[in-house]
Amino acid sequence: MGRLYEWEPFNEVSGDQRCELNCRATGFRFYVRQSDRVIDGTPCGQNETSICVAGRCQSLGCDEYLGSGKVMDKCGVCGGDNTACKLVSGLFQQHSLNKVGYHKIVEIPEGATKINVTETLKSRNYLALKSRSGRSIINGNWAIDRPGKYEGVGTMFTYRRPNEVTSTAGESFLAEGPTNEILDVYVIYQQPNPGVSYEFILPSDNPPQHPDHRPGGNTLHGQSGNDHRGNPNQDGYDPAGGGKYPPQVPNNQVPAVQPPRRQREYNWKLSGATECSASCGRGSRYTIFRCVHRLSHEHVPENQCDSSTRPSSQEEPCNLQSCPAFWDIGEWSECSKTCGLGMQHRQVLCRQVYANRTLNVHTSRCRHLEQPETTSTCQLKICSEWQIRTEWSACSVPCGVGQRTREVHCVSNVGDFVSDEECNMKLRPSDNENCDMGPCAKSWFFTEWGNKCSAECGMGIRTRGVLCLTNHISSLPLEGCGHERPTDSQVCNHGPCESRIEWFTAPWSQVRQDNAGSNWACRDTSGERLG
Incomplete structure (x- = not known):
């Protein structure tokens, strides 16, 4: 299209195009298919394990075989049926707590995976995490941490705040696990509790029991470990209260004795x-x-x-929220007229910033803004004008047709003479014209006698111009001027010549067979021929 573009990969295509090589012009909204097939092994789709093979997007199963279709179940077993673990979920909904401060919600045992603790609604309360060994992981010691990732009890927790999510839910902790230590979850109480839901997965060989949040009446939505009233079952395990009875160690296992750790200051x-x-x-x-x-x-x-x-x-x-679209206004073009009323133009585009790049977007995204004008009138200055500065001059001839002139100038609006190009040449008044002084008199006219005599000494002649003037100039005796033409030559004499001798030559004769030369003679200045 007559332009040079820079290209970038474009993956926002439908499923059957994911293994084509599509490229988008950087900063523009169109893309072009450069090849119908990318190199085998190129990632495709939303799944990180999906790759292109022979032009088709295939997913790598958790068994590392393409096309096997096997996926990890919620227990982390490849191709499993979710029977190797137990989902524990519940809702802490005690509305009013005794005082402002930390209140324990639930205890998450060692080995837990897929941890999700979320406020059901936004509030001024905060969630907090603390390991059983006493280490504060998030929001401990009355210090509120920023949203982000925090490492603790063998896993990485993602702490989110309400203003960073689009839903109405409040704060949340998310972690893949597994944990290597018992974890206590708290709420920092500041206003009535809207409810905190929690969910995690434990291995099924040691199923936990749901907590009994006292005072009673809390509804728990667990899948095991509680009766229909939300009370702990017969094994006595209470994750919220720290355990009614301590968990028992199987007979074939010996508790590991950890050496005391040296506390760093x-x-x-x-x-x-x-x-x-x-x-x-x-x-x-x-x-x-x-x-x-x-x-x-x-x-x-x-x-x-x-x-x-x-x-x-x-x-x-x-700051993941989209930046507001804005009108990107270009520079005005030059005025179409150097003076007087003209037009100028500019380009106006709807643009939006994302990931440090400014993209052209559809104008509908700028509909909340008043669209700037793309054309405007302009006037650099008032145009100069033609002015006639003098009257017509006298005619160049006393009779007949001649020329007369006058001064015409291009004058600026402040009265200065400027170049003619600044005025409209089509409107320029004429500065010369013919003038007819009427028929000339039909008579002979002659000039003064010339000052030069034809001879430097002795007798010579001098001449003058003689013309017959009617309505045009002629030297012929025309009707009306008369036939007695004034003489145009007369004798002149500069005195006697001094005697001196010099050669005078006559014209060449005709060519003869005898190769005759020219005639010559030696004469004195009086013309007398000498020998």
Whole structure:
């Protein structure tokens, strides 16, 4: 199309096109199929294990065989039937708690996977996590952490805030697990509790029981471990209260005795994140870890902490909401007229920023904004005009047809003479014209006698011009001028010549056979021939 584009991969295509090589022009909305088949092994689809083979998108099963169709069940068993684990779920809905502060919701045993703790509605309360060994993972010690990823009890927790999700749900913790330690979940109570749902999976060989949130009356939606009234069953395990009876160790297992750990006085603590790189349209920020006192959590110099244990800064997406579309206004073109009323134009595009790129989008996305004008009148200055500065001059001839002139100038609006190009040449007044002075008199006219005599000394002649003037100039005796033409020559004499001798030559004679030469003679200035 007469333009040079830069290309980028384009994957937003339908299923049957996922293994074609489609490219989109960077900054534009159209894409082109460059090849009907990509190289085998190219990723395709939403699943990270899906790849293109012979032009078809095939999924790699959890058994690492293409097309097997096997997937992990919720228990983490490839091709399993979900019988190797037990889903534990419940709802903590005690509306009013005794006082502002930390209140335990549920205990999540060791080995739990697919952990999901979510407020059912947004509130001013906060969720908190703490390991059974006493380590605070999120929102501990009255310090509210930023949303992000936090490592603890052998897994990574994703902490989300209500303003980062589009649903009406409140805060949430998500983790894949498995955990290597008992985990306690708390709510930091500040206003009536809208309800907190929790869900996790445990191996089926040691099924847990649902908690009994006291005071009673809470409805639990568990799949095992509780009767219909939400009370703990006969094994006495109560995840919310820390266990009515401690869990029993099977006879064939011996509890491992851990050597006492040396408590470090200082450790690294997540203290926030950098500013988001964009206010909207998907930016990024990085977590910041600072060295703090283990008990007081006061910041101390970083050399007090072990640099080898410092968590690596994690990049997080932020401000994922779309940036508002806006009108991108181009520069006005030059005015169509150098003076007077003209027109100028500019390009106006609806554009939107996403992931540090500005894209052209449909104008409907800018409908909430008033569309700028694309054309406008313009006037660089008032046009100059023609002015006649003098009257007509006298005619160039006393009779007959001649020429007369006058001064015509292009004058600016401030009275200065400017070049003729600044005025409209089609409207320029004439600065010369013919003039007819009427028929000339029919008579002879003659000039003064010439000053030069034909001879430098002695007798010579001098001449003058003689003309017959009627309505045109002629030297012939025409009717009306008369036949007695005035003489146009007369004798002149500059005095006697001084005597001197010089050669005079006559004209050449005709060519003869005898090769005769020219006639010559030696004469004096009086003309007398000498020998």
